[in-house]
Amino acid sequence: MTTLDDFWAVIPAGGAGTRLWPLSRSTSPKFLHDLTGQGRTLLQATRDRLEPLAQDRFWVVTGAAHREAVVAQLPEVDPAQVVAEPSARDSMAAIGLAAALLERRDPEAVMGSFAADHVITDPAGFRAAVTTAVGAAREGWLVTLGIEPTFASSAFGYIHLGEALPGHDGAFAVAEFVEKPSPATAAAYLETGRYRWNAGMFVVRPGVLLDLLAQGDPEFAAALRGIAAEPGTLAQVWPQLPRIALDHAVAEPAAAAGRVVVVPAAFGWDDVGDVDSLATILGAAAGGSAVLGDADLVHALGGASGLVVPGSGRTVAVLGLEDVVVVDTPDAVLVTTRAHAQQVKDVVAELKRLGRDDLV
Amino acid sequence: MTTLDDFWAVIPAGGAGTRLWPLSRSTSPKFLHDLTGQGRTLLQATRDRLEPLAQDRFWVVTGAAHREAVVAQLPEVDPAQVVAEPSARDSMAAIGLAAALLERRDPEAVMGSFAADHVITDPAGFRAAVTTAVGAAREGWLVTLGIEPTFASSAFGYIHLGEALPGHDGAFAVAEFVEKPSPATAAAYLETGRYRWNAGMFVVRPGVLLDLLAQGDPEFAAALRGIAAEPGTLAQVWPQLPRIALDHAVAEPAAAAGRVVVVPAAFGWDDVGDVDSLATILGAAAGGSAVLGDADLVHALGGASGLVVPGSGRTVAVLGLEDVVVVDTPDAVLVTTRAHAQQVKDVVAELKRLGRDDLV
Numbered sequence: 001m002t003t004l005d006d007f008w009a010v011i012p013a014g015g016a017g018t019r020l021w022p023l024s025r026s027t028s029p030k031f032l033h034d035l036t037g038q039g040r041t042l043l044q045a046t047r048d049r050l051e052p053l054a055q056d057r058f059w060v061v062t063g064a065a066h067r068e069a070v071v072a073q074l075p076e077v078d079p080a081q082v083v084a085e086p087s088a089r090d091s092m093a094a095i096g097l098a099a100a101l102l103e104r105r106d107p108e109a110v111m112g113s114f115a116a117d118h119v120i121t122d123p124a125g126f127r128a129a130v131t132t133a134v135g136a137a138r139e140g141w142l143v144t145l146g147i148e149p150t151f152a153s154s155a156f157g158y159i160h161l162g163e164a165l166p167g168h169d170g171a172f173a174v175a176e177f178v179e180k181p182s183p184a185t186a187a188a189y190l191e192t193g194r195y196r197w198n199a200g201m202f203v204v205r206p207g208v209l210l211d212l213l214a215q216g217d218p219e220f221a222a223a224l225r226g227i228a229a230e231p232g233t234l235a236q237v238w239p240q241l242p243r244i245a246l247d248h249a250v251a252e253p254a255a256a257a258g259r260v261v262v263v264p265a266a267f268g269w270d271d272v273g274d275v276d277s278l279a280t281i282l283g284a285a286a287g288g289s290a291v292l293g294d295a296d297l298v299h300a301l302g303g304a305s306g307l308v309v310p311g312s313g314r315t316v317a318v319l320g321l322e323d324v325v326v327v328d329t330p331d332a333v334l335v336t337t338r339a340h341a342q343q344v345k346d347v348v349a350e351l352k353r354l355g356r357d358d359l360v
Numbered sequence: 361m362t363t364l365d366d367f368w369a370v371i372p373a374g375g376a377g378t379r380l381w382p383l384s385r386s387t388s389p390k391f392l393h394d395l396t397g398q399g400r401t402l403l404q405a406t407r408d409r410l411e412p413l414a415q416d417r418f419w420v421v422t423g424a425a426h427r428e429a430v431v432a433q434l435p436e437v438d439p440a441q442v443v444a445e446p447s448a449r450d451s452m453a454a455i456g457l458a459a460a461l462l463e464r465r466d467p468e469a470v471m472g473s474f475a476a477d478h479v480i481t482d483p484a485g486f487r488a489a490v491t492t493a494v495g496a497a498r499e500g501w502l503v504t505l506g507i508e509p510t511f512a513s514s515a516f517g518y519i520h521l522g523e524a525l526p527g528h529d530g531a532f533a534v535a536e537f538v539e540k541p542s543p544a545t546a547a548a549y550l551e552t553g554r555y556r557w558n559a560g561m562f563v564v565r566p567g568v569l570l571d572l573l574a575q576g577d578p579e580f581a582a583a584l585r586g587i588a589a590e591p592g593t594l595a596q597v598w599p600q601l602p603r604i605a606l607d608h609a610v611a612e613p614a615a616a617a618g619r620v621v622v623v624p625a626a627f628g629w630d631d632v633g634d635v636d637s638l639a640t641i642l643g644a645a646a647g648g649s650a651v652l653g654d655a656d657l658v659h660a661l662g663g664a665s666g667l668v669v670p671g672s673g674r675t676v677a678v679l680g681l682e683d684v685v686v687v688d689t690p691d692a693v694l695v696t697t698r699a700h701a702q703q704v705k706d707v708v709a710e711l712k713r714l715g716r717d718d719l720v
Binding site: 022299301302314315316317318319320321324326328330331332333334335336337339340343344346347350351356359 | 382659661662674675676677678679680681684686688690691692693694695696697699700703704706707710711716719
């Protein structure tokens with residue numbers, strides 16, 4: 001794997017991760033945590049797996065409240081390339097701002113945007129897919145990576161593969177992006193072999209991205225280019241930008257216009273969406289056990305299984321509960337089951353309702 | 361209820377309470393804790409319910425390590441009447457020492473011995489039963505209180521009622537003490553209406569108790585009386601005393617000899633043996649919920665039920681688990697179910713095996 005001299009990695013580092021409460025907080029979101037127990041946070045691991053391709057060519061876009069932590073976690077990245085969003089405006093504004101900054105700095109570049117809070121177990125496979133994507137992006141395509149589904153998930157959007165792209169082995173036209181399907185529809189998608197998970201990974205020349213945006217919302221694209229030209233206007237312009245996902249603003253209309261390409265790939269991707277997913281990443285099948293942190297602090301007896309996160313230094317004893325989840329932090333402890341993983345966000349909602357912003 | 365001028369209350373304050381870990385520790389056993397959430401520890405509540413009968417006539421016998429805490433919790437009791445056992449020698453030595461001390465101080469007295477770590481929800485009913493017992497004890501009987509069973513427990517020994525005692529309404533001869541029965545035998549006992557739980561409560565003149573002991577083990581009785589005569593010999597003599605329960609040393613042989621009387625009673629007794637029992641005491645039927653401590657710290661969602669003890673000041677969120685038990689303390693948290701309450705002692709055994717004496 002050689003570096004790609006024209007490739008820049010963009011890392012949007014946002015998202016609350018409320019289903020990973022109390023590990024993930026608004027003051028310390030998911031990407032700042034080591035959720036694999038391998039000594040690197042999700043943000044650091046995202047940089048690590050891109051570094052062989054991008055070297056020092058990174059843009060990180062994050063909330064103003066997290067910029068200091070991001071800079072501290074990424075000493076290899078020039079702090080000037082860590083951009084603070086004055087407020088959360090969804091992915092189009094965040095990634096579009098990075099595109100506008102990059103367009104001015106290196107108009108011939110190709111950028112690849114990858115969320116800061118995903119786990120990938122095969123970084124070499126990931127880089128091979130990105131390299132293929134960069135080849136297509138150089139020719140003006142908007143390229144996405146399509147994750148090979150490992151089960152009929154109804155939690156992800158899907159990418160419907162079209163024809164193979166001539167001259168680019170491993171790349172296909174995108175017939176369409178489809179929203180999160182019902183479980184039955186997801187199962188039908190898997191049967192065809194022509195659908196991939198949409199992980200929100202895009203590889204594209206910055207000017208192409210902004211021009212595609214301009215086709216639907218010329219003012220939005222102009223505003224982003226205006227900020228890049230005069231960074232001092234960021235705080236004034238930013239609050240007026242639309243809150244919209246890149247998928248809706250650009251990817252879906254561009255696919256309809258035949259402008260999007262997908263590189264299907266399987267590289268052990270997981271978005272660590274909840275504690276059940278976290279348990280799986282840590283090696284616990286249903287009925288199995290995993291510890292994130294110091295295993296010496298955990299004592300499981302009486303057939304206890306599941307996930308324990310001893311995050312406060314205290315001893316955690318679990319007796320006789322299967323597929324239980326215990327997340328221990330200095331100010332809050334969560335006890336639930338893997339089956340209830342999706343509902344953890346209800347706890348966060350309840351705490352917010354009670355005005356406990358200190359805990360969420 | 362008037363005071364009984366010849367009545368002294370003896371409170372043996374011992375026992376590890378391992379099934380209530382991590383709330384109860386060897387350094388801070390069950391009786392030092394407020395387990396009813398009413399602002400008094402079990403030890404304090406034991407004194408409170410006896411005070412109308414005994415006024416300031418108490419002997420408390422506890423481990424040397426706990427004497428300071430006991431004295432601090434009982435400012436109403438003369439510290440000279442709080443006796444420290446140099447080591448744990450079971451109930452015969454502890455209660456026998458109190459008997460020997462009392463025999464020298466007030467040979468005509470009647471003593472009643474009641475464990476420091478039981479809960480009684482009807483103190484007036486308890487005092488009425490004790491008063492009946494004192495009447496029989498004055499005539500030289502060894503008197504025990506027999507708790508009306510509320511279910512066919514196989515966790516307690518039983519007292520088999522004999523004939524009514526002439527001249528003492530509410531008192532009966534004890535036919536025999538029987539060990540913890542099988543569930544089927546316990547159910548058969550309940551059918552007869554002639555069996556009561558043995559809660560280890562004894563009312564007796566101190567000289568009678570020591571003389572009964574002397575019939576089986578004259579050296580033991582002499583050793584206890586020797587310590588009372590020369591308290592300076594306690595540390596030297598104590599380690600040589602037999603480790604035996606009062607039931608075995610005195611009550612069972614005395615019952616066989618026709619010397620024991622029982623006062624059957626129902627006054628909401630519970631020995632708070634485990635977290636399931638604790639949940640019941642706090643008002644949670646199966647499927648119900650209880651909090652011991654600050655309920656504002658507990659958030660139960662998704663149909664969660666059971667017992668939560670927020671004992672470290674941290675927020676505890678429970679999602680979707682029925683009849684779960686979460687005990688949160690500053691250095692350890694236990695997660696289990698009410699059905700596994702008896703096995704909590706296995707956690708303590710495991711921690712001891714690992715040399716974690718700091719936690720047990």
